Amino acid sequence: MSSDVILVIVVGTALAFDFTNGFHDTANVVATSISTGAARPQVAIGIASLLNFVGAFISISVAATVANDVVDAAVITPTIVFAGLIGAIAWNLVTWWFGLPSSSSHALIGGVVGSAVAAAGLDAVFAEGLVGKVLVPAVVAPLVAFIVAGVSIGIVYRVVGRQRPGPVTRGFRYGQVVSGGLLALAHGTNDAQKTMGVITLALIANGTLSANADPPLWVIVSAATAIALGTYFGGWRIIRTTGSRIIKMDAAQGFSAQGAGAAVILASTHFGFPLSTTHVINGGVMGAGAGKRVSAVRWGVAGNIIFAWLLTLPAAAAIGGAVYGLTRIFGTGALGPVLVTLMALALIAAAFAKRSQQGSPVPAS
Amino acid sequence: MATLVETKELAETVIASVIAGVGITTVFSIAIWGGARFADLNRGGRPLAAGAAAVLGGLALLATLAAVVVGILVMTSK
Numbered sequence: 001m002s003s004d005v006i007l008v009i010v011v012g013t014a015l016a017f018d019f020t021n022g023f024h025d026t027a028n029v030v031a032t033s034i035s036t037g038a039a040r041p042q043v044a045i046g047i048a049s050l051l052n053f054v055g056a057f058i059s060i061s062v063a064a065t066v067a068n069d070v071v072d073a074a075v076i077t078p079t080i081v082f083a084g085l086i087g088a089i090a091w092n093l094v095t096w097w098f099g100l101p102s103s104s105s106h107a108l109i110g111g112v113v114g115s116a117v118a119a120a121g122l123d124a125v126f127a128e129g130l131v132g133k134v135l136v137p138a139v140v141a142p143l144v145a146f147i148v149a150g151v152s153i154g155i156v157y158r159v160v161g162r163q164r165p166g167p168v169t170r171g172f173r174y175g176q177v178v179s180g181g182l183l184a185l186a187h188g189t190n191d192a193q194k195t196m197g198v199i200t201l202a203l204i205a206n207g208t209l210s211a212n213a214d215p216p217l218w219v220i221v222s223a224a225t226a227i228a229l230g231t232y233f234g235g236w237r238i239i240r241t242t243g244s245r246i247i248k249m250d251a252a253q254g255f256s257a258q259g260a261g262a263a264v265i266l267a268s269t270h271f272g273f274p275l276s277t278t279h280v281i282n283g284g285v286m287g288a289g290a291g292k293r294v295s296a297v298r299w300g301v302a303g304n305i306i307f308a309w310l311l312t313l314p315a316a317a318a319i320g321g322a323v324y325g326l327t328r329i330f331g332t333g334a335l336g337p338v339l340v341t342l343m344a345l346a347l348i349a350a351a352f353a354k355r356s357q358q359g360s361p362v363p364a365s
Numbered sequence: 366m367a368t369l370v371e372t373k374e375l376a377e378t379v380i381a382s383v384i385a386g387v388g389i390t391t392v393f394s395i396a397i398w399g400g401a402r403f404a405d406l407n408r409g410g411r412p413l414a415a416g417a418a419a420v421l422g423g424l425a426l427l428a429t430l431a432a433v434v435v436g437i438l439v440m441t442s443k
Contacts, residue, residue, distance in 0.1 A: 159395060159398050
């Protein structure tokens with residue numbers, strides 16, 4: 001009975017995380033389209049929500065990686081997964097508060113790794129999976145997006161540079177509708193799967209599913225719905241950072257950044273790499289800026305973002321580990337997760353209330 | 366380290382990303398070039414050259430759409 005209560009809390013927390021993932025990452029998908037005028041904000045966000053939902057059904061490679069390749073499912077308990085999720089949500093909220101586009105994916109993986117280490121020691125973590133499937137792609141993917149977007153924008157300016165700017169800008173704005181859609185689809189395929197993977201991990205830990213099982217349909221549907229809703233209610237603070245504070249973008253740069261991001265994410269999803277869509281699209285935005293002119297990139301803002309990236313895994317791991325310790329103070333039953341959930345809800349409500357008092361920094365239309 | 370990192374899969378990811386990302390942007394910019402040149406040449410009274418630019422632009426646009434569809438199909442095939 002107690003383990004079932006914990007499982008319900010874990011699934012609820014995972015879906016809440018998925019919501020914050022969509023909420024936090026909306027900027028990755030729509031910021032470039034909005035800032036170049038390719039789509040009105042509400043239209044861009046509506047399409048992104050729908051395609052995030054669809055994307056979640058396309059593949060389960062990433063979910064399998066998160067469920068089976070990063071931590072040892074044999075030593076994982078639902079409470080460990082719960083603590084990891086709280087670590088990830090907490091870090092997402094901290095970075096949302098400061099308007100920094102950090103990685104929800106790395107927050108999730110960091111949180112679960114931290115709580116697993118706190119509970120069962122270093123043996124609970126598969127170093128091969130963590131390094132090979134998470135850390136190395138985490139470094140490589142944004143660099144590839146940076147290079148692809150930089151090379152692409154160089155080619156674009158060579159091809160259309162002597163044409164009248166009006167038709168060119170209109171053309172790339174139309175193109176951004178497609179590239180933005182592709183990016184939203186890619187985001188749904190990679191990011192929704194991380195939550196599916198974590199819920200699957202909890203179900204395996206609870207004995208509900210056998211080891212190495214695929215996510216059940218209800219997990220896929222609920223994760224897709226949560227990320228789509230989160231995307232729809234997305235965070236304007238990060239849209240502003242990604243869309244206008246890193247570089248001042250034109251439509252061609254927006255198209256190049258989105259095209260690079262979508263290509264990297266779709267290719268990575270195919271091979272089951274749970275990479276950060278945030279890192280990839282921001283790498284693409286920086287590349288599209290640097291490809292035009294290196295000084296076009298506001299490197300101070302870029303530096304803050306990279307600092308948040310570097311901090312995400314260890315910070316979420318530390319919070320995840322601390323939350324696991326806090327939960328265990330109340331024993332191994334459901335009391336710990338229930339109390340921690342209530343504390344987390346109170347903190348989240350306080351954060352949103354404080355932010356709403358300060359007002360949205362970017363108008364909604 | 367070599368056993369930790371799935372070098373082959375990572376290399377394939379990088380190559381596929383570069384080809385798809387640069388390729389789609391290139392062919393789409395050719396499509397826009399074709400459209401813009403068609404309008405200019407047509408206005409300048411050069412219908413033959415305008416037609417050629419339109420055909421090139423149209424083919425590039427089709428190639429862009431085909432690349433997007435192929436990309437999605439490849440991803441869904443796994």
